[in-house]
Amino acid sequence: MNSWKTPSPAKTGEPPQRTRRPRGLVGEIVENLAASIRTGQMNPGEKLPTEAEIMARFDVSRTVVRESLSRLQASGLVETRHGIGTFVLPPQEAGNFKITAQDFATVADVISVLELRISLETEAAGLAAQRRSPENLVALEAALHAFQDSISQDSDAVPPDFQFHMEVARATGNRHFADLMTYLGTMIIPRTRVNTAHSAPEGRLNYLQRVNGEHESIFIAIRDQDAEAARAAMRTHLSNSRERLRRGSNAHTTQPQAGPAETPAPLPSPIGVNTLA
Numbered sequence: 001m002n003s004w005k006t007p008s009p010a011k012t013g014e015p016p017q018r019t020r021r022p023r024g025l026v027g028e029i030v031e032n033l034a035a036s037i038r039t040g041q042m043n044p045g046e047k048l049p050t051e052a053e054i055m056a057r058f059d060v061s062r063t064v065v066r067e068s069l070s071r072l073q074a075s076g077l078v079e080t081r082h083g084i085g086t087f088v089l090p091p092q093e094a095g096n097f098k099i100t101a102q103d104f105a106t107v108a109d110v111i112s113v114l115e116l117r118i119s120l121e122t123e124a125a126g127l128a129a130q131r132r133s134p135e136n137l138v139a140l141e142a143a144l145h146a147f148q149d150s151i152s153q154d155s156d157a158v159p160p161d162f163q164f165h166m167e168v169a170r171a172t173g174n175r176h177f178a179d180l181m182t183y184l185g186t187m188i189i190p191r192t193r194v195n196t197a198h199s200a201p202e203g204r205l206n207y208l209q210r211v212n213g214e215h216e217s218i219f220i221a222i223r224d225q226d227a228e229a230a231r232a233a234m235r236t237h238l239s240n241s242r243e244r245l246r247r248g249s250n251a252h253t254t255q256p257q258a259g260p261a262e263t264p265a266p267l268p269s270p271i272g273v274n275t276l277a
Helices: 022-038 051-058 062-074 107-131 134-151 158-171 175-188 204-223 227-246
Strands: 078-081 085-088
Touching: 022 051, 022 062, 051 062, 062 078, 062 085, 062 158, 062 175, 107 158, 107 175, 107 204, 107 227, 134 158, 134 204, 158 175, 158 204, 204 227
Parallel strands: none
Antiparallel strands: 078 085
């Protein structure tokens, strides 16, 4: 497995950057592996290095490696076969409609995608409330708990955040919603582009708890098969994300080590995890 790119000599010749946040390290690993896949240095069907090998190469923790692989998987570049490893997927067929990383270059771009999501995911939440199965509820609740577990660590909780929205799409019973979410991948989560969690005035932990509280409101409405409440909760959640970005007049798009961030809009207090059925 020597075909994947190693960090540049400028980086490897320096001591490990321990001051970097795990979020920045995740971006570094994702960018490195994605570049190796897209340039053909790693071919479809080829197995990625093991978690231990990636940990050693980048001098990072297992948590950082797993979050990096989750992002690659959500972006459709790799798939993980449990007990076997992670493998490169064939390139997805290009269609006329595209949203790429370049379409998230500015805060305004991120807001534009959020506006698209508001229209699509609001209806998806309503359909999910009408059609959800017991299995869907289990998957949704698991995503909520995974989010809560992530925010107790030094993580931006992007993978479980994306997973929750993916499970709402799946609960619609309409594969096109899930296909679109798979196509968009974790790029749709604003925290992958704009440094919100670590710079929020109320602190990273409270900020992410409030986001997960909004997810819980969506879950409860879907669980109770209240389609209108589910639509309202999803619209509120995504609109709050949009307003948090709009209020950040000094916000900038995030590279692995982000700059200034925006001031979040006031939000209702989150529902506690112990309210889940």
